[in-house]
Amino acid sequence: MTSPASLSQNTSAAPWQRAASGANLLSADGSLGVTIFEEMTTLAMSTGAINLGQGFPDEDGPAEIKAAAQAAITAGANQYAPGKGIPELREAIAAHQERFYGLTPDPQTEVVVTTGATEAIAAALLAFIEPGDEVLTFEPFYDSYGAIIGLAGAKHVTAPLLAPDFLPDVDAMESAFSERTKVVLLNNPHNPTGAVFPREVLVRVVELARKYDAVILSDEVYEHLTFGVQHLPVAGIPGAAERSVTISSAGKTFSFTGWKIGWLSGPAHLVAAIRTVKQFLSYSSGTPFQSAIAVGLALPDEFYSGIASTLQHKRDILAEGLRAAGFGVYTPQGTYFINVDTAPLGIRDSVDLARKLPELVGVAAIPVPVFCHPEGAERTRSLLRFAFCKKTEVLEEAAARLATLRNKL
Template structure:
């Protein structure tokens, strides 16, 4: 009986291996299980512990009760596609045809998967920055592509221009850009994005940009790469409702871009989930049309939480790298005498009753050297939870690690 294949092999690429060589759970699942088993505060996975705007949640409940529970159109309901187009025009000045240039997906991950599977052939190269969201490596492998990475080095987490230029060649089919960036929280500056566009034009590559944290920025402007000169005609932009509206379990995402690229992704998407989230789609349309103050309030609230957790980590003795955006803060455990962040994360529930994730979970094992002492903590939790976590972490300074 066949026991392996491209799907399993790709999934293994995002997993640790157990001592017997079998796939072990992902680091994120491992750390969440550790939090559940020990009662520790889980700052490992990036999901909020409270609902987002009431208007969005109430719209979903109303849709369920109104019978919006069957298959929606394959591209997504017209009102949500219109709301996505309105959102892109309102916040970024991008004009979209909602009939041809927008596709609703099962979260951002499906949008990324459908695009990569549609565009990448065996042996094509896909360039990402590293550390990278763990799904990227698996999806590139599923598509048969070759994953090429450009390091983002602490503490600034900005790419070296020479390394970026060396990574993009005529073999590059897709440059996958994540900004604001998970796990580092860096918002890539305009000059870096301009270099990416220049290289994509020179080597005839498609730009696939993951912008799910676009509204969760802290005083540093997010510039969608599709707004740069020369970028639109070769860019697929991906985002979702989960992070902005604290609805990560709804899995409502979308992609937008030139009609030909959207059609290519749709041809794959229909054989992945087909359609998804019928009652959540009108609710997300409501969310995207909320006043600017709501979006700003979400970011302002997260900034307070970021600073609260960062203060606790600093008091604990970590060297904290304050993020520009996202749910996450990176902390260097080396000043605590802990050069191995994974070992520290396994011990943190006992030492402090808190769970984090080692940044090595976001890099290839052979590239881990520069990241071994770094830990990612999520601050998308209630303030009282973060206050408790900060207090527990502060006690680490008096604890032998």
């Protein structure tokens, strides 16, 4: 467990400083840095490298969803949507939850459309936490979690996910809970590790959340991108429904990350609290995109199984090149990402290697330590994350380039 005393917990610091510290953007002397994504993207552009750092697809999603957005624009759906989202999309989200998981949220009171999952997470955290509270996440963690926890002045406590499966250490997870734990923030399937939490892990999380009366926020944006295992929403675990808010989005499932259409669902009293905060962030977003995503959520089962199998094939292409490069490869069960260990190459510093890779072999990646607090960064010091949500021919070229790494070191 790590719970570092840092600027992100210092309520006398400026809010922007707490947010930056929570996202690991402040150096030891307090100067503001850029995100690792910006740094790696800049390196990729300057060297002509294939950018497998940031997790966004390089091709569009289904044509019928694009056509639905175009039709909505032509039909005049170009003004503010209702603050909680257009009825058509809220009903489609509720139907999706019932179709895939047997959950039955009320689209009128238990579903809210947000500007991407990121806004849903931010609004939920800001609705429920304050200085002195603790928020538990698993580590490595998506950087926006730390930023919002820091912005709120709360304490960010983490429990480690351990290689090779990147599942929680149960003892560390239990030790991470306390009487001050206000929110447990899950990310399942998990970015950046690609882990998919099994039922027994989710059951224990729910038991501990109930023991300490904590709200469970579950970021499930990769819910349909799993390989050989089934995603289980935590809200479906007995005892979880009354304290769980489920978050997802259209970006990852449908490959329209730029549309920024997300949503959350949960019990009415929690959703109302989040909606109160959310309406003073973006209020509403993407009216024509909302109706288009309603079309997407109604696509047949073959679509959903197809996107997972296609992505699994892409994962395997990249994994082959990474193994040829000499990395230790951790095969993910879900998401866009595959993690590797640089130690078999005699390299212990993945941050240093990430900065050299674009020049060495023409491929960019993200070092996993940037998703951690200092103790976790040391534990993951030799791990790199690559994104495989790219065109097949791009991944084949990246794999071929990576296969030359051993000879160039």
